[in-house]
Amino acid sequence: MNIQIIYSRKHLLHHPKWEIFYGKKISHSEQPGRIESITKSLQQIGINKFTTPETFSLKEIYKIHQKNYVDFIKNSCKKLKNEETLYPSFFIIDTYTPLQKGTFLSARESVNCALTGAKLLLNNENLVYSLCRPPGHHAESNKMGGYCYFNNAAIAAQYLSNLGKVVILDIDFHHGNGTQRIFYDRKDVFYISIHADPVKIFPYFSGFLDETGVGEGKGYNKNFPLSLGTGEKVYKKTLEITLNIVKNFNPKFIVVSAGFDTYINDPIGGFKLTIPFYKAIGKEIKSLNIPTLIIQEGGYNIKDLGKLAVSFLEGLAT
Ligand code: OKP
């Protein structure tokens, strides 16, 4: 398989214990085992060489996030003791996104994974998979939420946009409210998302059909909300529509916000996609023949996550 994988062990420093759901503490879905499931499956198919990310300047993060927000996370984490959890009361949109001592380092390294992947595309690589964790697409310029702190895909897309037009194709089960908002008034970075109808599913306030961009960005944001229970037929049709939009826009790069929580057995998802279907999704994206950066977002069935990733890559890379 002709693909570069970017991986860092620093994601292990972030291991949230609980989220607050309707006032109750429940176990947290976004666990380190997610990425370890993926690396294990990659090794089983003979991909043993993972690239360690380069460390980029915080300036790359400040291009997307407000400095006082980044500093807030950095300083809050520094003050925490080893097993301590903080749910801040500002710079946050929900009760699912805790800070721990290691969160800043993990989140920053997750950005480094994304940027290292982006840099490889600039050096003529065609396909890179950045094993980002924590995920990023819910993070706004000064808000954390939905298990996300820094918007990895947005920071990578910003970096790539210096060289040409970029499409961010978000196939996570949830709408990427952060990414949408960040590029809402821009026409050089086109955000397209297929996700569960926000009337029923997080983030609830964003991801509707009529959100199409503002100012210069009008027409360069497209949402495809689908009902709970959506299966492969409808999903495939929707994906084909989005890929036609990508073709017409003719971007220099594609950033895929890849969430595997659209899987039928995902514990917090609600679509009905099966393991082999991810290969079909990969194939469709590959057929565009545009340099592609895959950014890991969600996907919470730890047992099957690796199989989902491998299926996707088989479609993309073979
Ligand atoms: C992050 B990503 C279930 C409610 C929590 C938050 C979902 C965040 C998803 N216990 N909902 O887009 O995969």
Ligand code: ZN
């Ligand atoms: Zn998700």
